[in-house]
Amino acid sequence: MKKIIDLIKQEITSAFVACEFDEKYGMVSLSNRPDLCQYQCNGALAAAKEYKKAPIMIANDVVAKLENNEMFKEIIAVMPGFINIKISENYLASYINDMASGENFGFEKAENPKTIVIDYGGPNVAKPLHVGHLRSAVIGESVKRISRYVGHNVIGDVHLGDWGLQMGLIITELKKRQPELVYFDESFDGEYPEEAPFTITELEEIYPFANAYSKEHPEFKEEAKNATFELQNGRKGYVALWNHILNVSVTDLKKNYDKLNVSFDLWKKESDAQGYIPDMVKYLKEGGYARISEGALVVDVKEETDTKEIPPCMILKSDGATLYNTTDLATIVERAELFNPDAITYVVDKRQELYFEQVFRCAKKTNLIGEHVKLTFLGFGTMNGKDGKPFKTRDGGVMRLENLISDITTAVYDKIMSNREISEEEAKAIANKVGIAAIKYGDLSNQAAKDYVFDVDRFTSFEGDTGPYILYTIVRIKSILNKYKEVTGVDTIAVSEILPATCESETALMLELTKFGDTITAAFAENAPHRVCQYIYDLSNAFNKFYHENKIIANEDEKVRTSWIQLITLTCNILNTCIELLGIEAPDRM
Structure with missing residues (x-):
């Protein structure tokens, strides 16, 4: 099904065209003043110059065409030419019902699935995983899951360092x-x-x-x-x-990766690419792509438009030895031969950007990989301590990843045991899931390229923009649904419609639910798991406000009560789907 904002845009665009204005001015966006309206169109402001007409007059003309449109509860033109939009409760409820009954909540999968290789993890054998391996693992895993949800054929490769x-x-x-x-x-x-x-x-x-x-x-x-x-x-x-x-x-x-709920389709190694190197070097020489520079074999990758110096990509040292460049190029050749990918994404420390720029340019300039193949460098920032420096142990060493996981789960366990009377065994099982959520959400809620401070106290908090808060919201909904079953004896709700909203908090919750498709689309297009984090935080806030303002199970109107149960069931299902895309699991209770 189409995204709700696209359906609104469709109506607005038709009105612009009916008024003999270009369709390009029918742009619609979420309102930047939600206190005034839900959506807005600023097209009249842009059209004013072309049509030499006051923007408010253009906006009034467009609004006049839509006054009787059942999609809108309110559509008005305001100075100097904004069009403010509120959609009707009936239309919103209809859309939500379509989401609830549709496959994947109405999200349309990719029409032409692509094959995407995601290179993430990158540990060296014989060395323990440490905190420096965290970001590549959790970001790569989430990008893989989001890409699969969109409908693409995705291959996750750990790419082990084993040959040196x-x-x-x-x-x-x-x-x-x-x-x-x-x-x-x-x-x-x-x-x-x-x-x-x-x-x-x-x-x-x-x-x-x-x-x-x-x-x-x-x-x-x-x-x-x-x-x-x-x-x-x-x-x-x-x-x-x-x-x-x-x-x-x-x-x-x-x-250790299992503890993080991270998995790979391939456990390929640097050594796997070695067999491709001799033919690749021969091809680069015979094709005239490579030249000798101070005894070394290099490929020039500088462009005339470059504003910074881009050194040549070295293929062989002067003594004939290979380099990381050589292995990474051979790995691209290997992937092209084995998987014929449409895209390869590397989830790597952002400080390696120049290196990958060289490798990507070399692969393209020498036709080692097809021009149609998209090579993406997804560089991530540093995980820092509260002192703003890379995260270390108390004695200044690099912390092992398993120790970090243990410290976080222990902190969560202590919080659970201090507030609840449950068995130690159950508390530990809950703490494991909540602890991983604290770590992964704490990382993924930041834009990948940015450095961030790893704050144990904040990340393990059950309030605010944290993993435990999201899980607590899901558990709260599960608890309401279980109680509804106990009170009514109804295990599954008969097919019934979600009714139009009767209060602002219910409307707000519905509006957040409609953003699911936009969120997934943007998260995939931008390789941005933080978009999913922001969405589920906003959705959790909307649900909790609705919950605090309404007595769901105690509502005496059976139709309204059933409608609300349907609504929060949809909310729970979408939240669960989203945390799965982040590689997080929710316990049954907390």
Whole structure:
């Protein structure tokens, strides 16, 4: 079904045309003065210059054509030429009923679904997830879910970092500690053990130790570089160790991503793109796209219109070694071959914008990817502490993500136990869902590109623009519906219409519900989960105002009571759909 604002625009545009004005002036927007009207049209102001007529006269002419239109409760022209619009309660109720009975609340899915690859997460193997991984994970997950809801074929890829010096460092350090392992015996030709020779805890200790040690001991670093080279050239024992590192790391990563309600369709790795590099380099050379600069192979990506310096995209170092650029370009080639995508979106720290600008330009200029493929850099800002600096532990270290989740859920648990008499087990289950909502909503309610302050006290509050407040609203509606069932004995409401609103708070709630389609459309078009957050906060506020001003179950008019139950059921369903798009779940009670 069409968005309500488009239906209003359709009527306004017809009136402009009937008055012999161009249809482009029939623009309608939400009112910036909701105390005066619900929608407004400023087209008469713009038309005045072209038609050399006072804007108020144009507005009066248009309004005269619409005075008897049943869509409008009130439509008036006000100085200097605004058209203020209020829609009728009957029309609004009719639209809400169509939403309630329609699939996806009347939201029209994409007519021509596209294939979209979303690259998010990006952790390195053998390293724990820390707070710096939070934003990529939760933003990418939400963008994926919104894109799917719109109707597109979406592929989420974690894109693991698994192919570089870190592997050589781990292998070299492991050899130093356990030289007797068969992986280091080049003459060994049997089956390697299925069990890894280390746990995730040991692995996470080995890498930082080896990395720090290599900075003080050049001979160790040289040995690690050689181990990396041998791994990348297929030394069997090292490949077996590498597979152990991957398996142990991915198992742990999945466990932690599961806690965040984040999942991936693909667990592709940097190493998966390596096989595409030789042919890609050959293509760039033979096609005349690449040139030698100080021994390195580069592709010029600067445009004449650039106002800032854009360095060439380096493909190979002077010693023939590959770089991140090389791997990322090869990954684009791989994705084009495997999925033939219409778009690839990268959810990455905004400080990498220049780097991705180079990679994207190189891919387009050299025709590694089709001109029709949209490459998008969705850069996110920093998660900071109250001091305005990147979020740290109390001792100044980088906090592990699982510790952050634990701290938040513990804070929520304490609040629940201090206010309610429920079992510890139920409180913990509730705290897990509310804690994740606090973290994810706290992040997603901010525009992705902006830095934000991670405030545990504010994010875990059950009041204000927070995840717990949204969940509490949903739980409140569930409680009303359960009580209605107890009082009436009715499990499912018979098909009945939502009646026209009888009070301002009911009208306001209905109007918020009608914005669902606009919200989803904008959130997808802009890769902006914060739009969904703003919507459900406004919708929750509208519901709570309606709830506080009206006795829903105690209403003596059965038709009104049933209508209100239908209305809040729709509200609950839309809120649940929206939090699912954010990767959040609501408990049954709080």
